[in-house]
Amino acid sequence: MIRLVKRTLLAGLLLALAAGGWFCWRVASPLHLAAERVEFDVAPGSGMRAAARDIAAAGIDFEPWMLVVLGKLLRVEGSIKAGSYEIGRGTTLLDLLHKLTRGDVTQAEIVFIEGWTFRQMRERLNAHPDVQHDGRDLPDAEVMRRIGAQGEGEAVPEGWFFPDTYLFSKRSSDLDILARAHRAMRRHLEREWAQRSPQLALSTPYQALILASIVEKETGREADRPLVAAVFQNRLRQGMLLQSDPTVIYGLGERFDGNLRKRDLAADTPYNTYVRAGLPPTPIAMPGLASLQAVLRPAPSKALYFVARGDGSSHFSHSLEEHNQAVNRYQRNAR
Incomplete structure (x- = not known):
């Protein structure tokens, strides 16, 4: 009986060693894949067992229980x-587990461009194949509520998202991406407001955001932004109309056909700065950092007018007479 017990224990030990050796061999051996590269998703809240099943189903040849056991042995199953x-x-299976615990995810990217409207942002998000479209059918106000935007002016999304390139894990929610862009804009706006020049014609960060969006649409030339910002602040300080074409165009919305007419400049809309004094009620686009900085630290200029030269730059004037001469030189004579 003692010999039988010894033989049984020895057989069991040998079997355990063999099984352990086989398991170690499998863990360290390259996995068989259905293709050169295989993509898979691990859903939020997935445990090791559910994740292992999904990974195997994606075209990776291993027994799901092996990943579960390996996770338990290394105490990383959670x-x-x-x-x-x-x-x-x-x-290898060990490589796979390390990737899962490090969060070594594949990334996609999305680019939001300076001067875009919120509608254009949403169109880009809705068309992105790697985004989970949780907010596609939500109204703008609900989107802002979902991302936690509750500050001054944040009930309307226009202008509240920072234009940049955002990297994200595939299948990330569009709401998460928007929340990141919103936090970035808040962060930049708060920092630049804290470093603002004294005696601005602006009393709140939201007013700065509105004016920065106008400057963004008025010029793409780096050197001109602080001067354009100065012109608008000088006009606000003197009670003059801003007379900014981009605000009129924004107010026209889908009615704008690419040709701004005299009747458009005379039409009374909340965004027509030819007929309404002060700033429009909201931003008209996403301003970039350079436009925020220009508005909060404008050039030391007393200019009240500017006109495009036709080469991307602008001519700045201190008087209406000088401005009319510049218009004749750079625009009317060019027609």
Whole structure:
């Protein structure tokens, strides 16, 4: 009986060693993939068991229980990160687990351009194949509520998102991306407002955001932005109309056909700065950092007018007479 017990224990030990050796071999061996590279997603809230099943179903040949056991042995079964992943040939099961626990996700990118409107942002998000479209059918106000925007002027989304290139894990929510862009704009606006020049013709950060959006649409030339900002602030300080074509165009919305007419300049809309004094009620686009900085630290200029020269730059004038001469020189004679 003792010999039988010893033989049984020895057989069991040998079997355990063999099983352990086989398991270690499988863990360290390259996984068989259905293609050169295989992509898979780990859904938020997934445990190791559910994630292992989804990964195997994506075209990676291994038994899901093996990943679960390996996670338990290394005590990381609760440490996997949600997101989109990609592995190539030569990846082992241990490599796969390390990737999951590090959150080594594949990334996509989306670019929001200075001067875009919120409508253009949403169109770009809605068309992106790697974005999860949680906010596609939500009205603007609900989008702002979902991303936690509750400050002054934030009930209307225009202008409240910082134009930049954003990297994100594939299948990230559009609301998460918008929240990042919104936090970035808040951060930049607060920092620049804290460093603002004294005696601005602006009393709140939101007014600065509105004026920065106008400056963004008025010129793309770096050197001209502080001067354009100075012109508008000088006009605000003297109670003059801003007379900015981009605000009129924004107010026309989809009615604008690319040709701004005299009747458009005379039409009374909240955004027509030819007929209404002061700033428009909201921004008209996403301003970039350079426009924010120009508005909050404008050039030391007393100019009240500017006109495009036709080469991307502008001519700045201190008097209406000088401005009319510049208009004749750069615009009327060019027609």
